[in-house]
Amino acid sequence: MSATELIRKIFMVDLFKGMSVTFRYQDPKECCTEQYPLERPAVAERYRGLPHLNKNPETGETLCIACDLCALACPEKLIVVKSVRDEKTRKKVLTTWSVDLSRCMFCGLCEDACPTDSLELTQRFEYATYDRNHFVFDRDKLENGFAQTEYKA
Amino acid sequence: MKDYILNYLNSNVTPGEAGNWVWALIYILVIFAGVSLAVIAMNWLERKILAHMQVRLGPMRVGPHGLLQPIADAIKLLIKEDIIPTNADKLVFWLAPLIVVLSAFTVYVVIPFGPTHAVTDMNIGLLFMLGVSSIGVLGIIMAGWASNSHYPLMGSLRSSAQMVSYEVAMGLAVISVVLMTSLNPTGTGTLSMIGIVQAQYSQSTWFLFGANGMNHLGWIPGIAGFVIFAIAMVAETNRAPFDLPEAESELVAGFHTEYSGFRWSLFFLAEYAAMIAVSSVATTLWLGGWLRPFPHWLSGPAWDLAFSFLPAVLFLVLAAICLVGVARMPKLPQLKLQTLGLAGFGAVLGIVGLLLLWTPVRVRVQDVFWFVAKVAVFMYLYIWYRGTFPRYRFDQLMKVGWKVMIPVGIAVVIVTAGLGLAQ
Numbered sequence: 001m002s003a004t005e006l007i008r009k010i011f012m013v014d015l016f017k018g019m020s021v022t023f024r025y026q027d028p029k030e031c032c033t034e035q036y037p038l039e040r041p042a043v044a045e046r047y048r049g050l051p052h053l054n055k056n057p058e059t060g061e062t063l064c065i066a067c068d069l070c071a072l073a074c075p076e077k078l079i080v081v082k083s084v085r086d087e088k089t090r091k092k093v094l095t096t097w098s099v100d101l102s103r104c105m106f107c108g109l110c111e112d113a114c115p116t117d118s119l120e121l122t123q124r125f126e127y128a129t130y131d132r133n134h135f136v137f138d139r140d141k142l143e144n145g146f147a148q149t150e151y152k153a
Numbered sequence: 154m155k156d157y158i159l160n161y162l163n164s165n166v167t168p169g170e171a172g173n174w175v176w177a178l179i180y181i182l183v184i185f186a187g188v189s190l191a192v193i194a195m196n197w198l199e200r201k202i203l204a205h206m207q208v209r210l211g212p213m214r215v216g217p218h219g220l221l222q223p224i225a226d227a228i229k230l231l232i233k234e235d236i237i238p239t240n241a242d243k244l245v246f247w248l249a250p251l252i253v254v255l256s257a258f259t260v261y262v263v264i265p266f267g268p269t270h271a272v273t274d275m276n277i278g279l280l281f282m283l284g285v286s287s288i289g290v291l292g293i294i295m296a297g298w299a300s301n302s303h304y305p306l307m308g309s310l311r312s313s314a315q316m317v318s319y320e321v322a323m324g325l326a327v328i329s330v331v332l333m334t335s336l337n338p339t340g341t342g343t344l345s346m347i348g349i350v351q352a353q354y355s356q357s358t359w360f361l362f363g364a365n366g367m368n369h370l371g372w373i374p375g376i377a378g379f380v381i382f383a384i385a386m387v388a389e390t391n392r393a394p395f396d397l398p399e400a401e402s403e404l405v406a407g408f409h410t411e412y413s414g415f416r417w418s419l420f421f422l423a424e425y426a427a428m429i430a431v432s433s434v435a436t437t438l439w440l441g442g443w444l445r446p447f448p449h450w451l452s453g454p455a456w457d458l459a460f461s462f463l464p465a466v467l468f469l470v471l472a473a474i475c476l477v478g479v480a481r482m483p484k485l486p487q488l489k490l491q492t493l494g495l496a497g498f499g500a501v502l503g504i505v506g507l508l509l510l511w512t513p514v515r516v517r518v519q520d521v522f523w524f525v526a527k528v529a530v531f532m533y534l535y536i537w538y539r540g541t542f543p544r545y546r547f548d549q550l551m552k553v554g555w556k557v558m559i560p561v562g563i564a565v566v567i568v569t570a571g572l573g574l575a576q
Binding site: 015018019021022023025026027028030031032033035 | 207
């Protein structure tokens with residue numbers, strides 16, 4: 001042990017350095033804690049959250065063409081797409097679109113597979129509920145949105 | 154009876170010396186209430202300061218900035234089920250927290266908050282304090298043994314080993330102060346706590362900087378002794394970084410693992426009361442006790458008056474800060490109660506501040522204020538250590554205790570005595 005090291009040890013220089021660090025961090029400006037319900041967290045731009053089924057803004061009709069590609073792309077097979085053939089226009093008409101979010105891992109492969117920009121993962125992240133069944137989101141909820149579950153005190 | 158009570162106000166000694174049991178009882182009750190209140194305040198302050206040191210916020214929801222959190226905790230602890238393990242030794246399990254609390258609070262009998270503000274002034278006050286505070290170890294061993302569980306037993310064994318080894322270093326540091334009190338023309342020292350502060354006043358120094366009778370090197374044993382005591386007192390009260398008896402990563406909660414509810418809160422109360430008691434002793438021995446800063450250099454009635462106004466000014470400033478907080482609080486319906494609470498807190502502080510301006514109170518309380526201010530520095534240091542230092546390993550603890558602190562303590566005693574002789 002050299003002389004300087006010995007002196008550092010006797011006068012506990014390292015301990016005082018540590019104490020100066022903790023003293024500086026007491027400044028409330030350094031605080032990292034977010035007070036969640038009062039302060040809204042900043043969600044990343046490319047965060048993948050609750051899915052949303054987009055409508056055509058002009059006509060109000062769904063953009064979904066019931067091609068079933070999202071259901072095929074889903075690695076967990078959570079998406080159910082049902083449709084009927086309209087005999088006049090020879091087009092598929094969407095009847096059911098549902099996804100079970102309780103097992104969804106938000107990989108975004110369904111969003112990538114969608115050819116019409118109908119399916120989109122939004123930045124919304126608050127969809128906790130009191131019932132497991134509520135995690136199956138149907139077409140109505142995904143198109144028109146839904147009320148957030150209130151906390152029961 | 155009325156005369157018996159009022160006559161004491163004209164005397165110049167502590168109630169214990171005056172033999173006035175009514176005032177002694179009043180002092181005991183006031184000190185008990187004050188210490189309990191300080192423990193509650195300390196609980197909140199520790200959580201907030203520690204949180205900020207760790208870049209967190211700490212309690213925020215119960216009252217403004219979590220001010221009511223300790224009260225909520227106390228209510229929770231009091232209404233909790235009182236559990237005694239089936240295989241525990243019931244009597245010893247029941248006695249252990251009592252002994253710890255009693256030993257922590259009995260120390261306050263001799264602590265001088267002012268020249269007359271102590272329950273009594275014993276001529277062996279310092280010995281009494283050392284003796285009584287080490288009875289606390291007994292309570293901890295009893296708690297660990299009676300719990301009939303591995304972790305409490307391990308914790309209490311560690312605790313006793315630690316307390317016994319650090320008590321030696323503490324005693325040596327204390328002896329150096331007793332030596333310094335004897336460095337006056339009459340050559341008589343004292344073990345009385347009030348006598349030690351008066352010795353510092355008559356030598357116009359704090360013993361932190363050595364006694365007046367020593368030459369210009371007196372500050373070396375003074376500061377060295379103080380540092381030894383400051384480290385040993387952290388170890389004595391089982392606080393971080395010496396909190397091995399309750400090392401949660403190894404021993405769950407140490408000796409109070411099996412305790413819950415009210416009994417646990419007694420341990421908590423005792424720990425904080427002991428912290429305040431030991432800090433008070435350090436203040437008395439090295440930092441001039443109740444003496445205000447520079448009683449000789451800045452002497453005279455003008456300075457006395459200026460210093461006696463400081464407590465009131467401090468409380469009024471705190472009240473002003475609270476009221477500014479009320480004004481700055483966002484006007485939200487869910488924060489209405491919090492705003493009212495903060496306003497009430499500010500009002501209480503303001504009333505205390507105004508009360509301190511009243512001359513009879515101002516004159517009697519200023520000693521207590523300086524004493525409490527010095528103790529508060531130690532309490533902050535306790536929190537600061539806890540926020541900064543990692544826990545010692547047990548062999549490191551023993552090494553520091555026996556190979557560093559005790560030899561240095563002996564050296565401090567010898568150097569103090571030598572410098573005192575060489576004057």
